Amino acid sequence: xxxxxxxxxxxxxxxxxxxxxxxxxxxxxxxxxxxxxxxxxxxxxxxxxxxxxxxxxxxxxxxxxxxxxxxxxxxxxxxxxxxxxxxxxxxxxxxxxxxxxxxxxxxxxxxxxxxxxxxxxxxxxxxxxxxxxxxxxxxxxxxxxxxxxxxxxxxxxxxxxxxxxxxxxxxxxxxxxxxxxxxxxxxxxxxxxxxxxxxxxxxxxxxxxxxxxxxxxxxxxxxxxxxxxxxxxxxxxxxxxxxxxxxxxxxxxxxxxxxxxxxxxxxxxxxxxxxxxxxxxxxxxxxxxxxxxxxxxxxxxxxxxxxxxxxxxxxxxxxxxxxxxxxxxxxxxxxxxxxxxxxxxxxxxxxxxxxxxxxxxxxxxxxxxxxxxxxxxxxxxxxxxxxxxxxxxxxxxxxxxxxxxxxxxxxxxxxxxxxxxxxxxxxxxxxxxxxxxxxxxxxxxxxxxxxxxxxxxxxxxxxx
Ligand code: ARG
Numbered sequence: 001x002x003x004x005x006x007x008x009x010x011x012x013x014x015x016x017x018x019x020x021x022x023x024x025x026x027x028x029x030x031x032x033x034x035x036x037x038x039x040x041x042x043x044x045x046x047x048x049x050x051x052x053x054x055x056x057x058x059x060x061x062x063x064x065x066x067x068x069x070x071x072x073x074x075x076x077x078x079x080x081x082x083x084x085x086x087x088x089x090x091x092x093x094x095x096x097x098x099x100x101x102x103x104x105x106x107x108x109x110x111x112x113x114x115x116x117x118x119x120x121x122x123x124x125x126x127x128x129x130x131x132x133x134x135x136x137x138x139x140x141x142x143x144x145x146x147x148x149x150x151x152x153x154x155x156x157x158x159x160x161x162x163x164x165x166x167x168x169x170x171x172x173x174x175x176x177x178x179x180x181x182x183x184x185x186x187x188x189x190x191x192x193x194x195x196x197x198x199x200x201x202x203x204x205x206x207x208x209x210x211x212x213x214x215x216x217x218x219x220x221x222x223x224x225x226x227x228x229x230x231x232x233x234x235x236x237x238x239x240x241x242x243x244x245x246x247x248x249x250x251x252x253x254x255x256x257x258x259x260x261x262x263x264x265x266x267x268x269x270x271x272x273x274x275x276x277x278x279x280x281x282x283x284x285x286x287x288x289x290x291x292x293x294x295x296x297x298x299x300x301x302x303x304x305x306x307x308x309x310x311x312x313x314x315x316x317x318x319x320x321x322x323x324x325x326x327x328x329x330x331x332x333x334x335x336x337x338x339x340x341x342x343x344x345x346x347x348x349x350x351x352x353x354x355x356x357x358x359x360x361x362x363x364x365x366x367x368x369x370x371x372x373x374x375x376x377x378x379x380x381x382x383x384x385x386x387x388x389x390x391x392x393x394x395x396x397x398x399x400x401x402x403x404x405x406x407x408x409x410x411x412x413x414x415x416x417x418x419x420x421x422x423x424x425x426x427x428x429x430x431x432x433x434x435x436x437x438x439x440x441x442x443x444x445x446x447x448x449x450x451x452x453x454x455x456x457x458x459x460x461x462x463x464x
Contacts, residue, residue: 024086025086027087029333030117031080031088032088032124033088033120035070035124036119036123038066038070039123040220041066043219044111044216045059045066046059048106048107048110048209051110061100061103062103069099087113087117093108110200111200114202114204118199118233119220121329122195122197122222128336129194131340135340135344136343138343138344138347139347140181140456140460143173147177148170150170152168153360154168154361155167155169155171155355155360156360165438166365166370166431169355169357172259181459183248190242195222196223196224197224198225198226199216200213203233204320204321230319231320233320234325236325236328240307243307243332243335244307246338251300253297254296254300257294257297260349261290264293268363270355273292273293273352274352276352277293277345277348277349278291278292292345295342295345302334309331313325368396373429373437374392374395377425377428378392381421391417391418395414398416398417
Protein backbone atom coordinates (compact mmCIF):
# COMPACT_ATOMS: atom_id res chain seq x y z
CA UNK A 1 0.00 0.00 0.00
CA UNK A 2 2.99 2.33 0.29
CA UNK A 3 2.80 3.51 -3.33
CA UNK A 4 -0.88 4.33 -3.08
CA UNK A 5 -0.40 6.21 0.16
CA UNK A 6 2.05 8.41 -1.70
CA UNK A 7 -0.59 9.34 -4.22
CA UNK A 8 -3.73 9.96 -2.22
CA UNK A 9 -2.98 8.80 1.32
CA UNK A 10 -3.73 12.09 3.13
CA UNK A 11 -7.49 11.71 3.19
CA UNK A 12 -7.30 8.07 4.29
CA UNK A 13 -6.69 6.48 7.67
CA UNK A 14 -7.46 2.85 6.83
CA UNK A 15 -5.86 0.69 4.17
CA UNK A 16 -7.61 -0.92 1.20
CA UNK A 17 -9.11 -4.37 1.30
CA UNK A 18 -6.69 -6.79 -0.34
CA UNK A 19 -9.19 -8.13 -2.83
CA UNK A 20 -10.32 -4.64 -3.75
CA UNK A 21 -6.73 -3.45 -4.20
CA UNK A 22 -6.14 -6.31 -6.60
CA UNK A 23 -9.44 -5.51 -8.36
CA UNK A 24 -8.53 -1.85 -8.68
CA UNK A 25 -5.00 -2.49 -9.88
CA UNK A 26 -4.35 -1.80 -13.54
CA UNK A 27 -0.56 -1.85 -13.42
CA UNK A 28 -0.44 -5.48 -14.51
CA UNK A 29 -1.71 -4.41 -17.93
CA UNK A 30 -1.27 -0.65 -18.23
CA UNK A 31 2.49 -0.99 -17.79
CA UNK A 32 2.35 -1.21 -21.57
CA UNK A 33 1.91 2.57 -21.45
CA UNK A 34 5.12 2.95 -19.46
CA UNK A 35 7.23 4.58 -22.13
CA UNK A 36 4.41 6.78 -23.44
CA UNK A 37 3.64 7.99 -19.93
CA UNK A 38 7.29 8.80 -19.34
CA UNK A 39 7.55 10.78 -22.56
CA UNK A 40 4.39 12.71 -21.70
CA UNK A 41 5.77 13.38 -18.22
CA UNK A 42 8.98 14.81 -19.66
CA UNK A 43 6.95 17.17 -21.88
CA UNK A 44 4.74 18.15 -18.94
CA UNK A 45 7.84 18.86 -16.87
CA UNK A 46 9.16 21.15 -19.61
CA UNK A 47 5.77 22.88 -19.72
CA UNK A 48 5.94 23.47 -15.96
CA UNK A 49 9.40 24.97 -16.35
CA UNK A 50 8.28 27.25 -19.20
CA UNK A 51 5.37 28.40 -17.04
CA UNK A 52 7.80 29.32 -14.25
CA UNK A 53 6.46 26.66 -11.87
CA UNK A 54 9.67 24.63 -11.84
CA UNK A 55 13.17 26.10 -11.79
CA UNK A 56 15.61 24.93 -14.45
CA UNK A 57 17.54 22.72 -11.98
CA UNK A 58 14.30 21.20 -10.73
CA UNK A 59 13.02 20.41 -14.19
CA UNK A 60 16.41 18.99 -15.18
CA UNK A 61 16.45 16.74 -12.10
CA UNK A 62 12.99 15.48 -12.89
CA UNK A 63 13.78 14.79 -16.54
CA UNK A 64 17.03 13.02 -15.70
CA UNK A 65 15.11 11.00 -13.13
CA UNK A 66 12.48 10.03 -15.69
CA UNK A 67 15.08 8.96 -18.28
CA UNK A 68 16.89 6.98 -15.58
CA UNK A 69 13.67 5.12 -14.82
CA UNK A 70 13.27 4.34 -18.53
CA UNK A 71 16.83 3.00 -18.79
CA UNK A 72 16.44 0.98 -15.62
CA UNK A 73 13.33 -0.72 -17.05
CA UNK A 74 15.37 -1.67 -20.10
CA UNK A 75 18.03 -3.69 -18.33
CA UNK A 76 16.21 -4.73 -15.15
CA UNK A 77 13.55 -7.18 -16.24
CA UNK A 78 12.21 -7.48 -12.68
CA UNK A 79 11.79 -3.72 -12.31
CA UNK A 80 8.03 -3.90 -12.79
CA UNK A 81 7.51 -7.02 -10.72
CA UNK A 82 8.32 -5.76 -7.26
CA UNK A 83 5.79 -2.96 -7.29
CA UNK A 84 2.41 -2.67 -5.65
CA UNK A 85 1.53 0.49 -7.56
CA UNK A 86 -2.09 0.96 -8.55
CA UNK A 87 -1.30 1.91 -12.11
CA UNK A 88 1.55 2.87 -14.42
CA UNK A 89 1.20 6.56 -13.56
CA UNK A 90 1.58 6.02 -9.83
CA UNK A 91 4.42 3.58 -10.50
CA UNK A 92 6.46 6.16 -12.40
CA UNK A 93 5.75 8.90 -9.88
CA UNK A 94 6.68 6.77 -6.89
CA UNK A 95 9.89 5.60 -8.59
CA UNK A 96 10.75 9.22 -9.40
CA UNK A 97 10.28 10.29 -5.79
CA UNK A 98 12.35 7.32 -4.62
CA UNK A 99 15.07 8.38 -7.00
CA UNK A 100 15.26 12.18 -6.64
CA UNK A 101 13.33 12.89 -3.44
CA UNK A 102 11.00 15.81 -2.86
CA UNK A 103 11.56 17.51 -6.24
CA UNK A 104 9.84 14.48 -7.73
CA UNK A 105 6.72 15.41 -5.77
CA UNK A 106 6.41 18.56 -7.91
CA UNK A 107 5.86 16.76 -11.22
CA UNK A 108 2.13 16.22 -10.69
CA UNK A 109 1.50 19.97 -10.45
CA UNK A 110 -1.24 21.05 -12.86
CA UNK A 111 -2.17 17.61 -14.09
CA UNK A 112 -4.35 14.70 -13.03
CA UNK A 113 -4.14 11.03 -13.80
CA UNK A 114 -7.28 11.66 -15.85
CA UNK A 115 -5.59 13.80 -18.48
CA UNK A 116 -2.39 11.83 -17.98
CA UNK A 117 -3.94 8.49 -18.91
CA UNK A 118 -5.76 9.96 -21.90
CA UNK A 119 -2.45 11.41 -23.09
CA UNK A 120 -0.37 8.29 -22.62
CA UNK A 121 -3.03 6.13 -24.22
CA UNK A 122 -3.23 8.36 -27.30
CA UNK A 123 0.53 8.59 -27.56
CA UNK A 124 0.86 4.82 -27.42
CA UNK A 125 -2.01 4.14 -29.83
CA UNK A 126 -0.70 6.66 -32.33
CA UNK A 127 2.43 4.55 -32.86
CA UNK A 128 0.51 1.29 -32.97
CA UNK A 129 -1.83 2.57 -35.68
CA UNK A 130 1.16 3.35 -37.88
CA UNK A 131 2.53 -0.12 -37.22
CA UNK A 132 -0.77 -1.81 -38.08
CA UNK A 133 -1.00 0.16 -41.30
CA UNK A 134 2.52 -0.96 -42.25
CA UNK A 135 1.68 -4.61 -41.63
CA UNK A 136 -1.52 -4.24 -43.65
CA UNK A 137 0.59 -2.88 -46.48
CA UNK A 138 2.79 -5.99 -46.33
CA UNK A 139 -0.31 -8.13 -46.76
CA UNK A 140 -1.37 -5.98 -49.71
CA UNK A 141 2.03 -6.54 -51.27
CA UNK A 142 1.72 -10.30 -50.87
CA UNK A 143 -1.67 -10.14 -52.61
CA UNK A 144 -0.10 -8.24 -55.52
CA UNK A 145 2.76 -10.74 -55.71
CA UNK A 146 0.33 -13.64 -55.83
CA UNK A 147 -1.67 -11.90 -58.57
CA UNK A 148 1.44 -11.18 -60.63
CA UNK A 149 2.87 -14.69 -60.17
CA UNK A 150 -0.18 -16.30 -61.73
CA UNK A 151 -1.33 -13.39 -63.79
CA UNK A 152 -3.31 -15.26 -66.45
CA UNK A 153 -4.96 -17.70 -64.08
CA UNK A 154 -8.73 -17.96 -64.18
CA UNK A 155 -11.08 -18.68 -61.31
CA UNK A 156 -14.82 -19.25 -61.16
CA UNK A 157 -16.48 -16.27 -59.49
CA UNK A 158 -19.35 -17.10 -57.14
CA UNK A 159 -22.58 -15.63 -55.90
CA UNK A 160 -24.54 -17.61 -53.29
CA UNK A 161 -21.51 -19.91 -53.44
CA UNK A 162 -22.81 -21.07 -56.84
CA UNK A 163 -20.55 -20.74 -59.86
CA UNK A 164 -21.50 -17.46 -61.51
CA UNK A 165 -19.01 -16.03 -64.00
CA UNK A 166 -15.33 -16.57 -64.68
CA UNK A 167 -12.89 -14.03 -63.26
CA UNK A 168 -9.12 -13.66 -63.19
CA UNK A 169 -7.28 -14.87 -60.09
CA UNK A 170 -5.67 -11.45 -60.04
CA UNK A 171 -9.14 -9.91 -59.82
CA UNK A 172 -9.79 -11.90 -56.63
CA UNK A 173 -6.43 -10.79 -55.18
CA UNK A 174 -7.17 -7.17 -56.06
CA UNK A 175 -10.59 -7.35 -54.41
CA UNK A 176 -8.88 -7.97 -51.05
CA UNK A 177 -6.23 -5.41 -51.91
CA UNK A 178 -9.02 -2.81 -52.19
CA UNK A 179 -10.58 -3.79 -48.86
CA UNK A 180 -7.27 -3.40 -47.07
CA UNK A 181 -6.63 -0.10 -48.86
CA UNK A 182 -9.89 1.24 -47.40
CA UNK A 183 -8.93 -0.13 -43.99
CA UNK A 184 -5.69 1.80 -44.17
CA UNK A 185 -7.56 4.98 -45.12
CA UNK A 186 -9.74 4.50 -42.07
CA UNK A 187 -6.66 3.92 -39.90
CA UNK A 188 -5.22 7.20 -41.19
CA UNK A 189 -8.41 9.05 -40.29
CA UNK A 190 -8.53 7.55 -36.82
CA UNK A 191 -4.85 8.43 -36.39
CA UNK A 192 -5.64 12.09 -37.05
CA UNK A 193 -8.27 12.16 -34.34
CA UNK A 194 -6.07 10.23 -31.90
CA UNK A 195 -3.22 12.65 -32.45
CA UNK A 196 -4.58 15.45 -30.23
CA UNK A 197 -3.25 16.35 -26.79
CA UNK A 198 -5.61 16.13 -23.77
CA UNK A 199 -2.90 17.06 -21.23
CA UNK A 200 -3.73 20.37 -19.57
CA UNK A 201 -7.34 19.32 -19.00
CA UNK A 202 -6.27 18.15 -15.53
CA UNK A 203 -9.01 16.31 -13.59
CA UNK A 204 -11.92 17.73 -15.60
CA UNK A 205 -12.01 21.53 -15.39
CA UNK A 206 -8.69 22.45 -16.96
CA UNK A 207 -5.48 23.49 -15.25
CA UNK A 208 -4.99 26.66 -13.23
CA UNK A 209 -1.31 26.88 -14.18
CA UNK A 210 -0.14 28.84 -17.18
CA UNK A 211 1.13 25.85 -19.08
CA UNK A 212 1.40 26.45 -22.83
CA UNK A 213 -0.55 23.44 -24.04
CA UNK A 214 0.27 24.09 -27.69
CA UNK A 215 3.97 23.91 -26.87
CA UNK A 216 3.56 20.65 -24.95
CA UNK A 217 1.62 19.28 -27.92
CA UNK A 218 4.42 20.24 -30.30
CA UNK A 219 6.98 18.61 -28.03
CA UNK A 220 5.06 15.34 -28.20
CA UNK A 221 4.31 15.55 -31.91
CA UNK A 222 0.57 16.02 -31.41
CA UNK A 223 -1.13 18.01 -34.15
CA UNK A 224 -3.23 20.06 -31.76
CA UNK A 225 -4.82 20.24 -28.32
CA UNK A 226 -8.29 19.15 -27.22
CA UNK A 227 -10.76 22.07 -26.96
CA UNK A 228 -12.87 21.07 -23.97
CA UNK A 229 -11.38 19.72 -20.76
CA UNK A 230 -14.55 17.91 -19.70
CA UNK A 231 -14.72 16.12 -23.02
CA UNK A 232 -10.98 15.49 -23.20
CA UNK A 233 -10.77 13.42 -20.00
CA UNK A 234 -13.91 11.44 -20.68
CA UNK A 235 -13.65 10.85 -24.42
CA UNK A 236 -12.85 7.35 -25.53
CA UNK A 237 -14.30 7.73 -29.05
CA UNK A 238 -10.78 7.42 -30.36
CA UNK A 239 -10.40 3.99 -28.77
CA UNK A 240 -13.82 2.85 -29.96
CA UNK A 241 -13.33 3.99 -33.54
CA UNK A 242 -9.91 2.41 -33.56
CA UNK A 243 -11.36 -0.93 -32.43
CA UNK A 244 -14.21 -0.46 -34.93
CA UNK A 245 -11.73 0.05 -37.72
CA UNK A 246 -9.87 -3.06 -36.62
CA UNK A 247 -13.17 -4.94 -36.52
CA UNK A 248 -13.52 -4.19 -40.22
CA UNK A 249 -9.95 -5.32 -40.85
CA UNK A 250 -10.91 -8.58 -39.13
CA UNK A 251 -14.08 -8.90 -41.24
CA UNK A 252 -11.94 -8.64 -44.35
CA UNK A 253 -9.35 -11.05 -43.01
CA UNK A 254 -12.06 -13.47 -42.01
CA UNK A 255 -13.66 -13.50 -45.46
CA UNK A 256 -10.23 -13.92 -47.01
CA UNK A 257 -9.64 -16.86 -44.67
CA UNK A 258 -13.03 -18.39 -45.45
CA UNK A 259 -12.45 -18.16 -49.21
CA UNK A 260 -9.11 -19.91 -48.90
CA UNK A 261 -10.37 -22.56 -46.46
CA UNK A 262 -13.01 -23.50 -49.01
CA UNK A 263 -10.55 -23.34 -51.90
CA UNK A 264 -8.12 -25.61 -50.03
CA UNK A 265 -10.73 -28.31 -49.41
CA UNK A 266 -10.79 -31.57 -51.41
CA UNK A 267 -14.13 -30.46 -52.80
CA UNK A 268 -12.61 -27.39 -54.47
CA UNK A 269 -8.88 -28.17 -54.76
CA UNK A 270 -8.22 -24.64 -55.99
CA UNK A 271 -5.25 -23.83 -53.78
CA UNK A 272 -2.42 -25.66 -52.13
CA UNK A 273 -1.63 -24.30 -48.67
CA UNK A 274 1.96 -24.46 -47.58
CA UNK A 275 3.00 -26.89 -44.84
CA UNK A 276 4.32 -23.80 -43.08
CA UNK A 277 0.80 -22.69 -42.21
CA UNK A 278 -1.04 -25.99 -41.92
CA UNK A 279 -1.23 -28.71 -39.31
CA UNK A 280 -1.89 -32.41 -39.42
CA UNK A 281 -4.34 -34.52 -37.48
CA UNK A 282 -3.27 -36.63 -34.54
CA UNK A 283 -5.53 -39.46 -35.72
CA UNK A 284 -6.12 -39.07 -39.45
CA UNK A 285 -2.80 -39.28 -41.28
CA UNK A 286 -4.14 -37.88 -44.55
CA UNK A 287 -5.29 -34.55 -43.06
CA UNK A 288 -3.79 -31.16 -43.77
CA UNK A 289 -5.74 -28.60 -41.84
CA UNK A 290 -5.88 -24.86 -42.58
CA UNK A 291 -5.41 -23.88 -38.91
CA UNK A 292 -3.78 -20.54 -39.67
CA UNK A 293 -6.80 -19.40 -41.65
CA UNK A 294 -9.30 -20.86 -39.19
CA UNK A 295 -7.64 -18.97 -36.35
CA UNK A 296 -7.77 -15.72 -38.29
CA UNK A 297 -11.48 -16.32 -38.91
CA UNK A 298 -12.01 -17.22 -35.27
CA UNK A 299 -10.08 -14.32 -33.82
CA UNK A 300 -12.30 -11.82 -35.65
CA UNK A 301 -14.88 -12.52 -32.94
CA UNK A 302 -12.53 -11.29 -30.21
CA UNK A 303 -12.20 -7.89 -31.81
CA UNK A 304 -15.97 -7.56 -32.38
CA UNK A 305 -16.34 -8.43 -28.70
CA UNK A 306 -13.94 -5.68 -27.68
CA UNK A 307 -15.91 -3.16 -29.70
CA UNK A 308 -19.13 -4.18 -27.98
CA UNK A 309 -17.39 -4.10 -24.61
CA UNK A 310 -16.17 -0.55 -25.15
CA UNK A 311 -19.49 0.74 -26.46
CA UNK A 312 -21.36 -0.80 -23.52
CA UNK A 313 -18.79 0.42 -21.03
CA UNK A 314 -19.15 4.04 -22.21
CA UNK A 315 -22.84 4.39 -22.93
CA UNK A 316 -24.13 5.18 -19.47
CA UNK A 317 -21.22 7.17 -18.05
CA UNK A 318 -21.92 10.61 -16.67
CA UNK A 319 -19.30 13.25 -17.45
CA UNK A 320 -16.42 13.28 -16.87
CA UNK A 321 -13.88 10.58 -15.91
CA UNK A 322 -15.17 7.39 -14.28
CA UNK A 323 -13.12 4.41 -13.23
CA UNK A 324 -15.14 2.23 -15.59
CA UNK A 325 -12.95 3.73 -18.27
CA UNK A 326 -9.92 1.85 -17.02
CA UNK A 327 -11.55 -1.12 -18.78
CA UNK A 328 -10.65 0.46 -22.13
CA UNK A 329 -7.02 -0.66 -21.98
CA UNK A 330 -7.23 -4.43 -22.23
CA UNK A 331 -9.81 -4.22 -25.02
CA UNK A 332 -7.54 -1.98 -27.07
CA UNK A 333 -4.34 -3.87 -26.20
CA UNK A 334 -5.82 -7.20 -27.23
CA UNK A 335 -7.26 -5.65 -30.40
CA UNK A 336 -3.81 -4.38 -31.37
CA UNK A 337 -2.19 -7.76 -30.69
CA UNK A 338 -4.89 -9.75 -32.45
CA UNK A 339 -5.01 -7.58 -35.57
CA UNK A 340 -1.24 -7.45 -35.93
CA UNK A 341 -0.65 -11.19 -35.68
CA UNK A 342 -3.64 -12.01 -37.88
CA UNK A 343 -2.42 -9.67 -40.62
CA UNK A 344 1.07 -11.11 -40.38
CA UNK A 345 -0.14 -14.68 -40.62
CA UNK A 346 -2.42 -13.82 -43.55
CA UNK A 347 0.60 -12.42 -45.41
CA UNK A 348 2.59 -15.58 -44.71
CA UNK A 349 -0.29 -17.73 -46.01
CA UNK A 350 -0.47 -15.62 -49.16
CA UNK A 351 3.28 -15.69 -49.78
CA UNK A 352 3.29 -19.49 -49.66
CA UNK A 353 0.11 -20.14 -51.58
CA UNK A 354 -0.10 -21.86 -54.95
CA UNK A 355 -3.19 -21.60 -57.08
CA UNK A 356 -3.90 -24.90 -58.83
CA UNK A 357 -4.58 -23.28 -62.17
CA UNK A 358 -5.50 -26.52 -63.95
CA UNK A 359 -8.34 -27.07 -61.49
CA UNK A 360 -9.59 -23.50 -61.36
CA UNK A 361 -9.60 -23.34 -65.15
CA UNK A 362 -11.66 -26.53 -65.32
CA UNK A 363 -14.07 -25.17 -62.75
CA UNK A 364 -14.38 -21.86 -64.58
CA UNK A 365 -15.40 -23.58 -67.80
CA UNK A 366 -17.87 -26.09 -66.33
CA UNK A 367 -21.27 -25.16 -64.95
CA UNK A 368 -22.65 -22.70 -67.54
CA UNK A 369 -20.60 -19.71 -66.34
CA UNK A 370 -20.99 -18.30 -69.88
CA UNK A 371 -24.80 -18.31 -69.85
CA UNK A 372 -24.93 -14.54 -69.33
CA UNK A 373 -22.66 -14.28 -72.36
CA UNK A 374 -25.23 -16.03 -74.53
CA UNK A 375 -27.90 -13.61 -73.32
CA UNK A 376 -25.62 -10.65 -74.11
CA UNK A 377 -25.00 -12.16 -77.55
CA UNK A 378 -28.74 -12.17 -78.21
CA UNK A 379 -29.03 -8.59 -76.98
CA UNK A 380 -26.50 -7.65 -79.63
CA UNK A 381 -28.86 -9.28 -82.15
CA UNK A 382 -31.52 -6.87 -80.90
CA UNK A 383 -33.37 -9.36 -78.65
CA UNK A 384 -34.66 -7.63 -75.47
CA UNK A 385 -32.57 -8.77 -72.49
CA UNK A 386 -35.53 -10.22 -70.57
CA UNK A 387 -36.48 -12.36 -73.61
CA UNK A 388 -32.84 -13.37 -74.10
CA UNK A 389 -32.65 -14.39 -70.41
CA UNK A 390 -35.64 -16.67 -70.89
CA UNK A 391 -34.26 -18.20 -74.09
CA UNK A 392 -30.90 -18.92 -72.45
CA UNK A 393 -32.60 -20.38 -69.36
CA UNK A 394 -34.36 -22.90 -71.59
CA UNK A 395 -31.15 -23.62 -73.50
CA UNK A 396 -29.31 -24.31 -70.23
CA UNK A 397 -32.10 -26.62 -69.08
CA UNK A 398 -31.74 -28.56 -72.34
CA UNK A 399 -27.93 -28.60 -72.09
CA UNK A 400 -28.15 -30.03 -68.57
CA UNK A 401 -30.49 -32.76 -69.83
CA UNK A 402 -28.01 -33.84 -72.51
CA UNK A 403 -25.00 -33.42 -70.20
CA UNK A 404 -23.23 -30.77 -72.29
CA UNK A 405 -21.85 -27.27 -71.74
CA UNK A 406 -23.37 -24.47 -73.87
CA UNK A 407 -20.37 -24.33 -76.19
CA UNK A 408 -20.54 -28.11 -76.66
CA UNK A 409 -24.00 -27.92 -78.22
CA UNK A 410 -24.22 -28.00 -81.98
CA UNK A 411 -25.44 -24.93 -83.85
CA UNK A 412 -28.67 -26.77 -84.74
CA UNK A 413 -29.28 -27.62 -81.10
CA UNK A 414 -28.84 -24.00 -80.01
CA UNK A 415 -30.86 -22.58 -82.88
CA UNK A 416 -33.84 -24.60 -81.66
CA UNK A 417 -34.12 -21.95 -78.95
CA UNK A 418 -33.52 -18.85 -81.10
CA UNK A 419 -33.19 -18.28 -84.81
CA UNK A 420 -31.13 -15.16 -84.07
CA UNK A 421 -28.16 -17.37 -83.21
CA UNK A 422 -25.54 -18.15 -85.90
CA UNK A 423 -22.04 -19.69 -86.00
CA UNK A 424 -20.44 -16.55 -84.44
CA UNK A 425 -21.99 -17.69 -81.14
CA UNK A 426 -19.08 -20.03 -80.35
CA UNK A 427 -16.53 -17.23 -80.31
CA UNK A 428 -18.83 -15.26 -78.01
CA UNK A 429 -19.14 -18.20 -75.62
CA UNK A 430 -15.40 -18.81 -75.33
CA UNK A 431 -13.70 -18.21 -71.99
CA UNK A 432 -11.43 -15.60 -73.58
CA UNK A 433 -14.36 -13.59 -74.88
CA UNK A 434 -16.34 -13.98 -71.65
CA UNK A 435 -13.45 -12.40 -69.77
CA UNK A 436 -12.48 -9.83 -72.40
CA UNK A 437 -16.01 -8.44 -72.63
CA UNK A 438 -15.93 -7.25 -68.97
CA UNK A 439 -13.90 -4.32 -70.09
CA UNK A 440 -15.31 -1.37 -68.17
CA UNK A 441 -13.47 0.15 -65.20
CA UNK A 442 -13.55 -2.35 -62.34
CA UNK A 443 -14.30 -5.31 -64.61
CA UNK A 444 -12.40 -8.58 -64.85
CA UNK A 445 -11.10 -8.33 -68.45
CA UNK A 446 -7.37 -9.01 -68.60
CA UNK A 447 -6.82 -5.52 -69.98
CA UNK A 448 -8.57 -3.88 -67.03
CA UNK A 449 -7.12 -6.19 -64.40
CA UNK A 450 -3.52 -5.76 -65.60
CA UNK A 451 -4.07 -2.01 -65.60
CA UNK A 452 -5.47 -2.16 -62.04
CA UNK A 453 -2.57 -4.35 -61.00
CA UNK A 454 -0.08 -1.78 -62.27
CA UNK A 455 -1.88 1.09 -60.56
CA UNK A 456 -1.98 -0.85 -57.30
CA UNK A 457 1.73 -1.66 -57.56
CA UNK A 458 2.56 2.00 -58.20
CA UNK A 459 0.40 3.09 -55.26
CA UNK A 460 2.06 0.69 -52.88
CA UNK A 461 5.56 1.59 -54.07
CA UNK A 462 5.01 5.33 -53.67
CA UNK A 463 4.48 4.78 -49.95
CA UNK A 464 7.93 3.24 -49.56
N1 ARG B 1 -5.64 3.93 -14.16
C1 ARG B 1 -6.69 4.82 -14.53
C2 ARG B 1 -7.25 4.47 -15.89
O1 ARG B 1 -6.65 3.73 -16.60
C3 ARG B 1 -6.22 6.24 -14.60
C4 ARG B 1 -6.25 6.86 -13.29
C5 ARG B 1 -7.36 7.77 -13.07
N2 ARG B 1 -7.85 7.40 -11.82
C6 ARG B 1 -8.53 8.20 -10.99
N3 ARG B 1 -8.86 7.70 -9.89
N4 ARG B 1 -8.86 9.41 -11.32
O2 ARG B 1 -8.29 4.94 -16.27
